[in-house]
Amino acid sequence: xxxxxxxxxxxxxxxxxxxxxxxxxxxxxxxxxxxxxxxxxxxxxxxxxxxxxxxxxxxxxxxxxxxxxxxxxxxxxxxxxxxxxxxxxxxxxxxxxxxxxxxxxxxxxxxxxxxxxxxxxxxxxxxxxxxxxxxxxxxxxxxxxxxxxxxxxxxxxxxxxxxxxxxxxxxxxxxxxxxxxxxxxxxxxxxxxxxxxxxxxxxxxxxxxxxxxxxxxxxxxxxxxxxxxxxxxxxxxxxxxxxxxxxxxxxxxxxxxxxxxxxxxxxxxxxxxxxxxxxxxxxxxxxxxxxxxxxxxxxxxxxxxxxxxxxxxxxxxxxxxxxxxxxxxxxxxxxxx
Amino acid sequence: xxxxxxxxxxxxxxxxxxxxxxxxxxxxxxxxxxxxxxxxxxxxxxxxxxxxxxxxxxxxxxxxxxxxxxxxxxxxxxxxxxxxxxxxxxxxxxxxxxxxxxxxxxxxxxxxxxxxxxxxxxxxxxxxxxxxxxxxxxxxxxxxxxxxxxxxxxxxxxxxxxxxxxxxxxxxxxxxxxxxxxxxxxxxxxxxxxxxxxxxxxxxxxxxxxxxxxxxxxxxxxxxxxxxxxxxxxxxxxxxxxxxxxxxxxxxxxxxxxxxxxxxxxxxxxxxxxxxxx
Numbered sequence: 001x002x003x004x005x006x007x008x009x010x011x012x013x014x015x016x017x018x019x020x021x022x023x024x025x026x027x028x029x030x031x032x033x034x035x036x037x038x039x040x041x042x043x044x045x046x047x048x049x050x051x052x053x054x055x056x057x058x059x060x061x062x063x064x065x066x067x068x069x070x071x072x073x074x075x076x077x078x079x080x081x082x083x084x085x086x087x088x089x090x091x092x093x094x095x096x097x098x099x100x101x102x103x104x105x106x107x108x109x110x111x112x113x114x115x116x117x118x119x120x121x122x123x124x125x126x127x128x129x130x131x132x133x134x135x136x137x138x139x140x141x142x143x144x145x146x147x148x149x150x151x152x153x154x155x156x157x158x159x160x161x162x163x164x165x166x167x168x169x170x171x172x173x174x175x176x177x178x179x180x181x182x183x184x185x186x187x188x189x190x191x192x193x194x195x196x197x198x199x200x201x202x203x204x205x206x207x208x209x210x211x212x213x214x215x216x217x218x219x220x221x222x223x224x225x226x227x228x229x230x231x232x233x234x235x236x237x238x239x240x241x242x243x244x245x246x247x248x249x250x251x252x253x254x255x256x257x258x259x260x261x262x263x264x265x266x267x268x269x270x271x272x273x274x275x276x277x278x279x280x281x282x283x284x285x286x287x288x289x290x291x292x293x294x295x296x297x298x299x300x301x302x303x304x305x306x307x308x309x310x311x312x313x314x315x316x317x318x319x320x321x322x323x324x325x326x327x328x329x330x331x332x333x334x335x336x337x
Numbered sequence: 338x339x340x341x342x343x344x345x346x347x348x349x350x351x352x353x354x355x356x357x358x359x360x361x362x363x364x365x366x367x368x369x370x371x372x373x374x375x376x377x378x379x380x381x382x383x384x385x386x387x388x389x390x391x392x393x394x395x396x397x398x399x400x401x402x403x404x405x406x407x408x409x410x411x412x413x414x415x416x417x418x419x420x421x422x423x424x425x426x427x428x429x430x431x432x433x434x435x436x437x438x439x440x441x442x443x444x445x446x447x448x449x450x451x452x453x454x455x456x457x458x459x460x461x462x463x464x465x466x467x468x469x470x471x472x473x474x475x476x477x478x479x480x481x482x483x484x485x486x487x488x489x490x491x492x493x494x495x496x497x498x499x500x501x502x503x504x505x506x507x508x509x510x511x512x513x514x515x516x517x518x519x520x521x522x523x524x525x526x527x528x529x530x531x532x533x534x535x536x537x538x539x540x541x542x543x544x545x546x547x548x549x550x551x552x553x554x555x556x557x558x559x560x561x562x563x564x565x566x567x568x569x570x571x572x573x574x575x576x577x578x579x580x581x582x583x584x585x586x587x588x589x590x591x592x593x594x595x596x597x598x599x600x601x602x603x604x605x606x607x608x609x610x611x612x613x614x615x
Contacts, residue, residue, distance in 0.1 A: 016610055068443055069611045070604070091446040098444070102437025107358045119350030120445035120452070122343035148361070164441075 006079055006172055006203045007042035007065060013073035014060050014227075034060040036227040037074065042220075044171075047194065047204040049218030051211070051321060057227040058207050059176065065205075066096050066174055079172055092121070095173045097165040100180060101157035106150040110141060110160045113149060114167055121168035128167075135163040138193065154181040162190060166197075173197065174205045179213065191217055211318040221317070223324050230324040238320045246289040247319035250300060251309040254280040258303035265299060267292050272322040279308060285323040347447040351455025352462070359463060366467065369417065373471035374478065376413035380537045381406055381479060400539045401570035407483070408564060410475040412536040414468040415560045418495070419502060419534065420527040421467075425460035426453065426506035427526075431519035439612050449603065450596055453510065457503040465495065486567035490577060494566060494584065498559030501587035505555065507595025511602035514612070534560045539570075555587040 014035040019027045034057050042048045052058040063069040065078055067087040076083045079093040097103075104113050111132055118128030136145045139159050149157060162178050175194070179187035194217065198204050208214050214221050215235050223231040223238075231238055254273075259282060263271050267288040274281045282300075286292045293312060300307060338346065359365065384392055384405055393403040402408055430453075433439035442452055476483035509526055513519045533540070533551040540551045540561070551557045558573070562580050565572045572580040606612055 063611060066444055068440060068607065070608045072608075088446045088448075091444060094444075096444045099437050099440055103441040105354070105358065105438060106436075107361050108354065112354070112357065116350055116354045117441070117445065119347050120442070120447045122338065122347065122446060124338055125346070 005041040006044045007040065007048075007077070007205070009038050009040045009061075009065075009074065009076040011074035012038040012040075012061070012064065012071050012076055014057075014064060014069065015072045034227050035064075035071070038224070038227075038229050040222065040229060040232070042203065042205060044203050045198070045201060046219040047198050047206055047217055049214040049221035050205060050207040050224060051214055051221055051317075052207075052224040053325070053327070056225045058224050060227075061224065062098065062174055062176060062205070062207065065090075066094055066098065067091055068098075092168070093170050093172060095165040095168055095170040097161050097178050098174070098176045100161050100177070101149075101154065103161055103164065104149050104157060107148055109146050109148055110152070110163075111136065111145045113160060114163060117164050118167050123168070131167055131169065135166050138166075139163050155183055155186050158182055159186065159190070162193075171201070172203045172205070176207050177209065178206070179208070179210070187213075211316060211321065215317045223321055225325045231320065235317055239315050239317065241320075246292075246312060247283055247285045247315045247323065248293060248296060248310065248312045250282040250284065250296075250305070250307055251276070251279050251311075252305060252307040254282050254300065254305040254307075255303065258300045258305040261299050261303045262296060265292075265295065268296075270323050270326045272327050283319065283322050285319065344447060344451045347445075348451045348455040348458070351452045352459040355456060355459040356462070359459075366463075369421070369464070369467040370471045370474065373410070373413040373417040373468060374475040376416065376536075377406075377409040377475055378479075381409050399542065402564070402568040404481060404485075404568055406479045406481045407476065407485070407568055409537060410472050410479070410481075410483075411564050411567065412534075412560060414472040414475075415495075415534070415556065415563060416531045416536045417471065418464045418468050418499070419530055419556045421464035422457075422460055422499075422502050422506050423509060423523045423527045423530075425464070426457055426503065427509040427513045428519045428523050429456055430510045431513050431517070434514075434517070434612060443607075443612050450599065453507065453599070457506065461499050461503065465499070486569055488567070490566035491563045494559055494562030494581065497581060497584045497588060498555050498562070501555035501584065501591035502559070504587075504590075504592030504595035507592070508598045511595075511599040514599075514606055515602050530554055530556055533557060536560075555584060555591065558584050558587070 012035055013033070016032045016034055018030050018032050020030050021027050038061060050058045050061070060069065064071050064076060064083060067083055067090050070084060078090045081089040081093065083090055105116070108116065114132035114135060115128045118131055123131060136142055139162070141156070141159060141163070144152060144156060149160065152160065158178065158181050162175070165173055165175065179190055182190060191213065194204055194206070206214070206218060218235060220232070220234050221238065222229055259271060259273060262268055262282070262284055267286045268284060269287055270285040272283045284296060286296070290312065297307065297310065384396070388395065393405065396405045397403040400408060430439065433442065442449065473483050509522060513522055516522070533547070533554050534556040535551070540548055540557055543551060552573070558580060561573060562577070562584070564570055566577065574580055574583070
């Protein structure tokens, strides 16, 4: 190991060999680079957010860190253990929630699921029971713990999947979009539990599509896209880095012609387009800050745009994401393999 | 708990978990008892309809026993054990992959071989119990004595034959993991092996090459051992202990080949797309 972080990666690469189907009998092999030399260090005791659209490479990175995949290049250590050479020690030291409700046995009860995974994590029968009871109490699942999982709502299944990640009481939690399908109060409750576990000393790696969640929960975030790490730092550092590169939001009827005109301005760094309530929203990141606002409005209106609203406010993590990737988190960059 | 105790405990937890799950699918258990009886009933009734008055003598001349009813029931019961072994282990891997739980099993420190062994133990308990009930019930229906001959020796042949049989399913489990297609592979295997093990006929009537292929499969020795012990037919090598020692040899070799193949395929799958992709 080369540092003191809970997770360290050095030039981590992953290339998949995919098969391109051409008709009934023909197919060709094509390599897809999912990770392109990722260097990362996640410190002990932090909540670390991993942000990226679908297909950016974050799931591949997480799967390598949890030993599900072997890298094609580079190296990674988790809790001081090498992911390839000491895979079992890595597994012992990580609690994972990776595929949500799909990782559960639906014909077993919630309690039976927890106790079964407790056995697979090498807990003694007494420890399994004790730990399962603690988790059921922590997640307020006493009423449903002895019902089969198939009778649970989606949110209850997600809660149980989160509970499964806690069964081995590992120092590192890897949570892949844990609030997916949870209602607002349940998601907020789960985030509070994550914070509480973090305060008790657990390191948390957290992936999410919800920027506000990352902003409120994470100490540091990494933005990953097309297999590369585009930004890494605390939320406030990333946002203050954008102060100079001001983000402005335009809302109204904006043609692609007007958008192209804005893109061609020399001080414009990134432009992202989305739809909200039937109106087009354009987020423009410039290197000239407020001084370019008049020129932006002029360019848009000259090219036929009808603007309802122009806002230039404190940048959000979403703006940082747009500035780094050129699109919103909702846009899919997945490569189907 | 030391490492071995922890792995054994995880293996038993896998067995127990699957027994609990199947207890919630009671219709499946009933069907497993009915199938071997139906499978045996077809040739028994065909034999009665077409064999004529000296059918038993003709059958005895070819097989060494006049009791064709018990012969068929034993064949179909052992076949149900073999068939279940392939479905419960090889198909199980595919099913876990499709529903998403296979990745969860790759996140834990228990080696997969222990979890698969736990599944094999569950399968053995389930399929031997249902095969025994099917055999007893079939004997009752067709009015033959199920407990003739050397019952203990027959059970010994089943017990020793189960381990290489499950070793074989490890190999096919690995193939399923790699090619991601369970139905066709398991179907071909279960019918191929059932044909070669002589579910309805003695392997002695095969042409030499097919007979040699049949003798490479542990279920062939298991079926013949059980039939010979219960019905007094001849063992392949004349003595029961010689046939049993062949099964012991399979027991030592096949599980190791199965484990080796499984581990190799597992690493290859992790090196490319991972076990979660299906």
